[in-house]
Each structure stands twice: as C-alpha cells, then as structure tokens.
Amino acid sequence: MPTFVKSVLVNAPIEAVFGFHERPDALQLLSPKFPPLQLIRTTGGIERGSRVELKIGPFLWTALHTEYEKNRLFVDEQIQGPFAKWVHRHEFESVDQGTRLTDRVEFQLPGGVWINRIFGWAVQLGLRDMFRQRHRVTKMYCEKGSL
Numbered sequence: 001m002p003t004f005v006k007s008v009l010v011n012a013p014i015e016a017v018f019g020f021h022e023r024p025d026a027l028q029l030l031s032p033k034f035p036p037l038q039l040i041r042t043t044g045g046i047e048r049g050s051r052v053e054l055k056i057g058p059f060l061w062t063a064l065h066t067e068y069e070k071n072r073l074f075v076d077e078q079i080q081g082p083f084a085k086w087v088h089r090h091e092f093e094s095v096d097q098g099t100r101l102t103d104r105v106e107f108q109l110p111g112g113v114w115i116n117r118i119f120g121w122a123v124q125l126g127l128r129d130m131f132r133q134r135h136r137v138t139k140m141y142c143e144k145g146s147l
Helices: 014-022 026-030 113-143
Strands: 003-010 037-042 051-056 059-069 073-080 085-095 098-108
Touching: 003 113, 014 026, 014 085, 014 098, 014 113, 026 037, 026 113, 059 085, 098 113
Parallel strands: none
Antiparallel strands: 003 098, 037 051, 051 059, 059 073, 073 085, 085 098
16 A cells, blocks of 8 residues: 655644644644645544544545544544545654654555556655645744744
C-alpha cells in the first residue's frame, strides 16, 4: 500500500503543537486554498469517535477519528470519499528543538494495484505540496505563540 510520510520540527512545546491541532478552526487554517474545502458537519474535535464531513472540490469526504492519545497522536480514517483506503496518522514527538510533527498517510486509489502504480505518484506529489503548506502554517501559529 502506498505510504506518504513528512515530518517537520516545530520550535514549540508539544502541548502547543498538539493544542493547535485541537482548535475548532485548525482544519480550515491547515487546508490549502485549492481544492476548495467546505466543512459540512463535525461531531467533535479530534478525539476518538468524532467524525468530520467535508466537501473537497467535487468529492464528499467523511473521516472518523479512530485513535487519540493527548500530546502523542491522533488518527483519522476515510469512511466515505474518493480513496479506496485512507489512514492519516498525526504523530507528535518531543525533541530538544521542540516538537517533531510527522504526518503518515497510507492510501489506496480505487481500481487496484495497477491504478495505484500508475497514478500513485500524482497523489504523492499532491500530498507533498499539501503537507508543505500545512507544516508551514503549523510552524507559523505555534512558533509565534498565536494560539
């Protein structure tokens, strides 16, 4: 299964970086301008069992938060959307410089192995750009104390 991993060092305590992700407006702050994202409904924050329903471009996307350990990790899994499988782990680690945030995404495109081999690179490219922007925003908010 294709996996995308990207980490960033944030010069802020783990409580601040994790707390930023718990903000009710975090998803809107972290989402790129394109494709446009519309929050339809949420049943809570990032705790286990909460759901979020989105419209991303032409796609409806529902994610269920399946794991939550304060100041360590949270996981969301697509239960409806454009991917055959999507599991996003947000991992937080305290380091000398502050916090290492690692985003780990396992995905499968619909259509099987060949579709993933042929088009998986395009998903990887899109994820690289998206998480570059997300990590830049996280650093901006957490390092400047804009929480």
